[in-house]
Amino acid sequence: MSEDIIATLKENVIQGRKSLEDEGIDEDLTGTPGVVELTQSALDNNIPLDVIVTQGLTAGMEVVGEKFATKEYFIPDMLASAEAVGAAMDILKPLLDASNVETKGKFAIATVKGDIHDIGKNIVAILLRGAGYEVQDLGIDVPTEKIVEMVREEKPDYIGLSALLTTTMVNMGEVIEALKENGLRDKVKVLIGGAAVSDEYACEIGADAYCVDGFHAVKVLDAFHQAKA
């Protein structure tokens, strides 16, 4: 029974079905329980939280990530799955907070100073939340000082910087320099992403990694997380 619920939960994450009313990626699924209902029944059946999260939600998102990478899935598919997982996490959050189940780490994300692009940043935030990270979104056009301040006060394990413009990507380097000056650079891993940047640019400014997209960001963070453990 428990295994059935978890398998169905995972399948519905892959289908991008938040609730009963959603038709899903395959047609004709309307009326069957979606991720929200299945998460609730998993709780009602006393399935452990970590099983719901890792074997249901995260396992489903991993499949979504693979399908996105092979271009079977597109952005709307991925967003539907991520939203479904987000809704499930809203149900689980209070319980997770009260239990000893740890998140994989704290991740802060910002679009750097001068740049107001937020779509890519939001997708990365949604996917990392779905992958079990505690995500804090600092928003767009975020001044360097504010990012430094945040790293000092909140001590995130990772910070993601986004820039889409060749004119604003230089501000990513500025953030890294400011972290160094404040003695915070070794306290946090810095990941960068966005249309303007590249692996080479990450090297040039001394970032820890460049991420092509949100799923890549999940992989990179998971690798850092495992290296730490």
Added chain:
Amino acid sequence: MLVIGERINASNKSVGQAIASKDEEFLAKLAKAQADAGADFVDVNAGVGFDARENATATMEWLIDIVQRATDRPLAIDSDDPDTVQAALRKYRGDTVMINSVNAEPERLEVIGRLAAESQASLVALLMGKGGIPSTVEERLAASEVIMTHLTSLGVKEEQVFFDPLVIPISVDSTQGIITLKTIEQIKSRYPAAKTVVGLSNISFGLPNRGMVNRAFLLMAAYAGLDAAILDPLDAKVMSLVKVADLLTGKDAACRGFIRAHRKGILAD
């Protein structure tokens, strides 16, 4: 429909590399090809190369020079940095020119607006302020009012202004296509002399079969009153739809342009 050729943009990987490696021939060819394909303006975005910000201006001047030697089509100077725009305007020898772009932030309107007034340049104005792209038609119209009031006070004429209602990918928010179209309609009724322009391919970001989505949206936007589009002129299918858009919206008297394009064999189905 005015076509602004989008290909010379440093954020495109091959163009970025050509700029970094000073590949003049590649860039000149790309400029000429767009003009030959029917671009009315050739957009020039030099980014910042792979160096520091200080080099943005020098890179832009260098690129303007290459492009204007390759074609006599007017250029759209694509930068949000006033110093770079000013340097590009000085370097540019043609009469007709466009600046791409400004938004509703007063400091930027002031500086770029003055440059547009002095050089009588057309000016692309994004309907947003500091907080990013507004999600509603009303907020975008409010931005248009801030922009037009400020620009006209600097001596920019209404017909110089190309409002960009902003296109958010339909893959991210399915309500946004209609919002862009309604904004175009409203702008055209509020400022009949002003123009509207969109960056077309944003609409299809994240989707398969992007070309057909772009082409369909172009026609819908033409109906809403779109005057210009930033697109890839080397895409024969979208360029054919530009002709169709003019044909169907009464901008092609006696269907001359459309039939001429047919005779030339440049219409692609």
